[in-house]
Structure formats: C-alpha cells, structure tokens
Amino acid sequence: MIIGEWKPIEEIVTMLDKHKNVLLVGCATCMAECSAGGEKEVETLAPLLRMAMKVKGRTINIYTKTLERQCEWEFIEELTPIIPKVEAVLSLACGIGVQAIAERFPEVRVYPGVNTTSLAIREEPGLWAVRCEACGDCMLAETFGLCPIARCAKGLLNGPCGGTRNDGKCEVDENVDCVWKLIVERASACGRIEDLMNIRKAKQWSHSSHGGQKRMLREDLRP
C-alpha cells in the first residue's frame, strides 16, 4: 500500500493561515490503513487544528468528510455539495488524492496534510517499511524476491557495498537490514548463489519517473 504520515501541525496551520472555512478530507483506503488519513485521523486532526488556530487568536470553521478513495473520480464527486462552503481543502490522502481533488475543484486551494512516504508493507503493528519504488522494470526475479532499488540506500544491483555493519545492518540506518545480505542469504538457502555471480547491466531508468511522466495505456480497456 501507499504510506504517509501527518505533516507537522505547525506546517498545516501556516498553510491554512489565510482561510476561514476549510474542508478536511480523509481517504479510507491506504492512508486509513497506515493511520494517517482515515476517518479516525480526520476526526482527531480537526479539533487539534481548531485549538492550534485558537492559540493564534483565529477561528476556523472546519468541515470533515472521509471518502472511500480520493484517487477515484466517482468518490470525489461526493464533495460537490461542500466545496461551495469553503475556500480551501486539506486532504489527508496520498499525493494522488490531493492532486485529484485539486484537478476536480480548481476554484478552491487544495493543501496536503500528509507527506506521502512510499509503497510499503506493515512489518509489525506501528511499523511500515518500503518494498517498491515503482521503477517500471521489475528485477525481483534476479534478486530472490527482495528489491535492492527500494531497500538498498544506494540502489546497488550487483551486491552489497562495503558499508554493511558487522550485525548485517545498513551503514545508513542501524535499524534496517542490508538488503543485499538478505538477498545473499536467500540465494544461499535456495542453493543458487551462483545466480548472483552474473553482472547485472545498468538499469533502464527510462521506465521510471526519470523517463518523464509515466502513463499506462491499455487499448483493450479504452472506450
């Protein structure tokens, strides 16, 4: 899923400083799953913002609404009756939801309340970790189901750098396993260490965002 986390309240307050009527919109899919922007977080954040504004001597009228998904046009339509009442929308969706609302309702300012972090898995309660960078050229077959693009700080494709700590953690973060150590262990467990002896050629980043805006066209699904 896509994960994200709240922006600092001070940053949100600064963004909303000029507005009196604001719609706070949650998203019941990924951002609810990672406890950043579901209905619960919307109803928690709204009073916090009212208080923070009050401390600054300002009053703000906050409407709240949580959509099933902010990345689907039909769900976004549910906002149509509320939009005329506000000057701004604070979205707790990922960046896709924020942009979808801004595109549908250009007459209001749309602000992000969340920093979208990555494509991740919930490893443990309260702990999420990246698994995919959406590079558009999946090499998981070569790396025994562990992604060095997403999980190596240097995105190395031919084995670990010299920075693996003695306990097998990454030099950049003592809490994170060196993914190449994990790849080597998994390859060894399968008896296929020789597969890692092949030199992996330079990756074609043109399939990722480095190749310009990504689009996916499926003629069979076109109207």
Place this chain on the structure above:
Amino acid sequence: MRLRVGTRLENILQEGHFAVTVEVGPPRGANPDVMRKKADLLRGCADAFNVTDNQTAVVRMSSLGGAKILLDEGLEPVMQMTVRDRNRIALQSDLLGAWALGLRNCLCISGDHQKAGAQGKLKGHPGAKNVYDVDSIQLISILKNLGDKAVQEGGDSLDEPAPFFIGAAWTPFAPPEDFRVIRLAKKIKAGADFIQTQAVFDVARFKSSMEKAHKMGLTEKAAILAGIIVPKSAGMLRYMNNNVPGVDVPEDLIKRLKSAKDTQTEAVKITIELIEAVRFIPGVKGVHLQAIEAEEMLPEIIKKAGLLPRPKIA
C-alpha cells in the same frame, strides 16, 4: 606481456615490484597550493597517488581537479570516481575529460552515502539527492568499454578509445562475508586491473580472505593492494573498530597503542609491521597507504618499511 594502458602503476605491477600507493585528500576549498604542498611532501614516496572523490560525502575539490594538479606536479594520480553524484552521462563525460587532461588511472567505487557526512564533525549535505544511476561494478564495465571497444554505455561509439587502468575496492570482512570474494570476482570479471582493499588490521583474517581469492584465481587476474591506515591514536582505532564497516581492529593493537609512551612513534612502528606482514601474503602485490589528515607521516613510514627509493620504470 603488453601493457594495456601504460601507466606507471601498471608498469610497476607488471614488472613485479611491490607497489606503493598513497591517498591524497583534496582540500575543502579551491586553493591549488594545498595539493601542490602535498605533492612536494609525498613526491617520490609512492608509485601512484590516489585522489579521493568527496569522501564521506563532504564537498571538497573534485578528484579530477586534484588529480590534474598532482599530474602537473609530476606525480602519477589515481582519480577516484564514485557513482553517488553523477549519472552515466556525467561519469563518461568526466572520464573523457580526465583522459584528455592526461589522467589514466581510475578507481571505481560506490561512494559514501550522503548521510555519512552528517555522522562526522562536519555537516555535509545529508539532504542531497543521490544518483546511483549505475553501481561501481557497472562503472568498471563502462571504463572497460571506453578503453577496449571505444563504446559508450548507451552504445554510441567514441572517436577513439580512452583506456584507463581500472581500479576497484574490496571490503573482505563485511557481512555477508562469504559473498565478498564473489563480489571481488565480479569486479575483476567486469574489468578491474587493480584492487584496493579496506583497511587491514587483522592480518590473520586478511590472510584467510586472500587465500579464498587466490583459490578462485583472482590474484592472477588483478593486482591486489592491501589497504593500510596509519593508526594515529587508540581512540581512532576504537572508533574505526566500532563505526567503520568492514574494519576489524584486534583489541591487542588498540591496547598497545593506548599504553605506548610515544603514540606517534608506536603508530609508525605498527604501520610498518602491518606493511611487512601483508607483504608476504601470497597474492598481495602492493600496499595502499592512508594517513588521514596526517600525510606528513607517510615518507618516514615508507622509508622505514624499506620501500624507498621507488623503482624506476623503463
């Protein structure tokens, strides 16, 4: 055997001399005299002088610029090149520029992550966007093809080949330890001519890694230079042991330096002992010496180790 590139370092290794390279860190500034002074200090002490590329991700004079100053001073540089900051377009362009300026040795490395700078005394640029378009092994392949086939990574041809004497790094002790020699093999397969190892303090452990490399035939295919860092203090050894991945310092060595009456004299002595110990490990073709921000210690060490004068090449 015919020389591939013809650098002094290549000549020394091919003639079977025990090679000496030293590390020369460029200044955190633009004054060329800093490099010239280091050149004066170290002239004649080594076969090649290795100029670092923004080590610990702290901005310094570029390795290309620093290496060119050494070259102008009559020293043979090894230009280090990391893949952290440049994509394949910039890497290849800088390589061609470096070759045009007369630089012929290049060491290909991943480079310290940009967060590394923030862990030391300096701020660095931990918020920088890194590149890592290619990895160090792919960079070796790029150099190999620029030299042997006059072909760029993307397939376009060069007007003429730009052959470099290609170096790579080897960290034999970091986990996953069994894979480290395989990674070394990949670097050599990609085209590395010489290998510089991470600092060796535990000679017995290094010897056993060298035996693995030797058994795989790697010591015949590339010249391995044992990395030796001059231990300036017991605190530095302790720090490296605890914080520098792949560096393993035996406790006895730390104690020995700590209890020494004169730290500097003992540091010189330890370094010489390390040089002598690695020198006779089968497959070790030379040493790469680093005296971090203490390059003035190197001439004495190299002399006392019996490695001066450096051999003349035909």
